[in-house]
Amino acid sequence: MSGKTSAISIALALALTAGGAVAATSVEKAITLRQASYKEMGKSFKAVNDELKKDTPDTKLIAAEAKKVHGFSLAIPKWFPKGSGPEAGIKMRAKADIWAEPVKFAEATKALQVESQKLRVAAGKGDVEAIKLQFKATGGACGGCHKPFRAEEK
Template structure:
């Protein structure tokens, strides 16, 4: 038996193992829809909490600029993760409890635009908040809230009980 003849079966075995491993990975991804959904819910709760704290802080008689900047940073950091939270198979078709509408995947370009707008507005919020100008922070918080609504309106369903 030649050396190249001995290598073929090993190559074939490696190829089969890689193919099985790759297809198993796809199956695992579908099984983990619950984990994906739970993770994105946690992320949105973190962003929502930071945004609420920021907005509540803006209503104070003497807003704490450092606290506002910290909350704005959290909002921006989390907003820049949103695009990763919606892999195929993690929507209503998964059978899991989710407020994510099918439009996220059927209008992926529209969803990508809405997420991009959130990233842009939240980054502006972080930058403005670093400057400490309370009126500018209020204005940008409103713009960032509008970007949040851009997703909520079209891509998020009603709360499920």
Template sequence: MRKIDLFTSALIAGALIFSGALFSFGVNAAEDSLKVRKEGFEATKKSFGAIKKILEEGGDLSGAAASAQSINAFSKQVPALFPAGSDKGETKAKAAVWSNGADFGVKAQAFEAESAKLVQAVASGDKAAVQKQFGAVGGTCKACHDTYRSE
């Protein structure tokens, strides 16, 4: 197994174990989802920043692998992080997330698909492909935020 594959496996396993542990302690699913999604979106923002910096400074693209993997791992969790009741508390999510779940799901799937392509582009070492795919992933974020996030 390549190092990237091991990292991804460990990241996903850790997230699943952490989520399972929280639910086994009786943490409210809606409150937990809100916390996990806030942390996940913040980590995703930082990962985007790290990739952007590498692209702008001409750094070694292999340094973007962990960030791309992190974005993709989180993208897979997004649909489950908006259960009923998680619209309460400190959230920027608009009510439309819950009232228009089908469209939200389509946008979340696009985020996942495009972030998986970013992982592949980074692995290829082709800077032009990474730049193009970085923009495509950013476009999925914008499409969702335009409809489902308050600023």
């Protein structure tokens, strides 16, 4: 995450938790934070994927990005407060099923948390082959949410 992007994410997080905001503004901030965080998480996944394609991957960079992915995975449950779904009238790919099936969504989120933790550990050890295997498993866990809970891009 770049310094500028980190500052934006932190500012959004602080704005989201600041008191006194009207409900509509809080919902908008929650959605903005969620979308920005998923973009950052995607950038970390891409960075790992790009490194793994190299003849000599930078395992320190991979470890740093894997740590970010895991951190984002832990935050996911906070990104979906009530009222921040399609009913908010803001363009998004989150399906209403997230709120309609909270247990299923929580299970899918937990699977990502478990797999991303394994990726973080594998990356910390620097074993490229183990990282590749766990990166694939972590990507599969991402799909566990994407397929049932994310609408196709229009």
